[in-house]
Structure formats: C-alpha cells, structure tokens
Amino acid sequence: xxxxxxxxxxxxxxxxxxxxIQNDGRKWTVKVSNVKQYExxxxxxxxxxxxxxxxxxxxxxxxxAAGKNVLRFLPPKVGxxxxxxxxxxxYLEAGQKKVSFVCPRMAKRQCPACEHADKLSNSGxxxxxxxxxxxxxxxxxxxxxxxxxNEELGPQVFPFGKQIHDxxxxxxxxxxxxxxxxxxxxxxxxxxxxxxTGMQTEYTVAAARNQSPLHQDPAVAxxxxxxxxxxxxxxxxPNPEQLxxxxxxxxxxxxxxxxxxxxxxxxPRNAGDDAVAGAGAKEWTGDD
Ligand SMILES: [Zn+2]
Numbered sequence: 659x660x661x662x663x664x665x666x667x668x669x670x671x672x673x674x675x676x677x678x679i680q681n682d683g684r685k686w687t688v689k690v691s692n693v694k695q696y697e698x699x700x701x702x703x704x705x706x707x708x709x710x711x712x713x714x715x716x717x718x719x720x721x722x723a724a725g726k727n728v729l730r731f732l733p734p735k736v737g738x739x740x741x742x743x744x745x746x747x748x749y750l751e752a753g754q755k756k757v758s759f760v761c762p763r764m765a766k767r768q769c770p771a772c773e774h775a776d777k778l779s780n781s782g783x784x785x786x787x788x789x790x791x792x793x794x795x796x797x798x799x800x801x802x803x804x805x806x807x808n809e810e811l812g813p814q815v816f817p818f819g820k821q822i823h824d825x826x827x828x829x830x831x832x833x834x835x836x837x838x839x840x841x842x843x844x845x846x847x848x849x850x851x852x853x854x855t856g857m858q859t860e861y862t863v864a865a866a867r868n869q870s871p872l873h874q875d876p877a878v879a880x881x882x883x884x885x886x887x888x889x890x891x892x893x894x895x896p897n898p899e900q901l902x903x904x905x906x907x908x909x910x911x912x913x914x915x916x917x918x919x920x921x922x923x924x925x926p927r928n929a930g931d932d933a934v935a936g937a938g939a940k941e942w943t944g945d946d
Contacts, residue, residue, distance in 0.1 A: 746795035752907035825863035
C-alpha cells in the first residue's frame, strides 16, 4: 500500500486551510489555520455601497428608463409653492461635449445665446432659422422623486421636459383624475412610460390606481422628506463671470466671451446667487 508523505497529508491540511511556514534562524515552524483572515468583496456589496454613498450624498439624478417608471414625487419643501422648479435652459455644443446653463434672461439680464438666436431668426434666411433653434432656450423642470423600484437610493433629482410637466400638472389640477399626488399621507405614485428615443420619444404620465403613503414606515418617510434635494439651486442664473467661462468653450461665442468680460466688470459680485424659485405658501395648487 502506497503511503502519502506530502506535507499537507502529514499535517492533515485541507484546501480551505491557511498554511504558513516560518524560520526564526534556529527552527522551522509550520502553522495551519482554518480561520479565514479576509472576506470576499462581492458585487452585491459593491452595489450596496454605491447606493449608500448616493443616499448619503443627497441623492443622484433620476433618468427615465425605457418602458414603465413608477415614481413618487416628494411634496414642496418648506418655503416652496410647487414641487417643481421651472427654468429656461440653454444646451450648446462645445466641441465634443455640451454645456448647459440657466438663461440669464430669467433674471432680466443680457443673454448672449438668446441674442444670437434672435439675430439668426430675424435674418429672413431659412437655414439661419434652423440654426437658431440650437441656441434657443428650452423649458426644463426639476422635481424630487423616489424610484419605487430602487427605494434604497432615497430621494433623487428628476429633470424633465414640458411634455411630462403638462401631464403632471393636469393630474394635479383635476381632482377626478388625481389631485395632489405629492402629499406624503394621501398622495399616490405616478407612472411614466417612455417609448421611443431621441426627438421621437413619447412620455405617457398616469396616476397610480391606489392612494398610498410616501412610505409605510413614518420614520423612512420623514427621512426622505428631510433629505429631499434643494431644487432652488437648479434655478441659479450664472453670473457674467461664470457665463463667460461656460461660453468660452462654445465656438460661436469666442467674440462674445470677450464682450462679456466688459459686462462682468460692471456686474455686482454676487449676481449668481439670484434664485428664481419663489418662496411662500407650502401648498401646491398646480397653477404654476
Ligand atoms: Zn438665454
């Protein structure tokens, strides 16, 4: 009968044991330990950590998935009239990337992008009119939502366009099809369905059939309300200095950026702190 004299066989070491061999100059010591000295870093753990980081940093940005999205809109924060902040925003091509900023005309200030668009659309040339569209500002709305499919992420900022806003507002204004869906106790979820891509994207907004609280556990609901993102910062108009920096990257505005330099010198220092979001009563009527 063959006998096995390998070290592991002599020590009775199995595949899950840790074996360490040390020499202190006089003798050899072999240590066998089956106590694991480390943990496996799993994909689930990495995902949970990313979610926790997002939750703690005040939430991420919610992007609509193709198909059905079940969202709970958070009510207006104290001091706000509406759960949404409305802005007119410019998106401009700046080489490889796009830059965006709130239109300074919202604060009754000069806007180089709007002026450029006006000039082009007034030229009387068809192709100029088409180009002008790229420089026009667009209506943009920001709300705070909890994605029912990923509640662990907590409140997230949700940017959306006019198509969705008009449908949300219609639900709020007509009590027979909805009402104040943002109410934490007797509001309801909103189902937004996204079909198609690009310019052909269609959004259908519907009220969930049943009324529901923001969360069954009042402690979680309270935590969400407290963490609800401050949307007013999305309505900040850039000051001339910030605008100059942003436009500096857009080819059409090289000359304008220099012109703005002169404007910046005359403008008040804290001009960028103007929040356009209104303050006042808390109840959302759907009128704005
Ligand atoms: Zn503008």
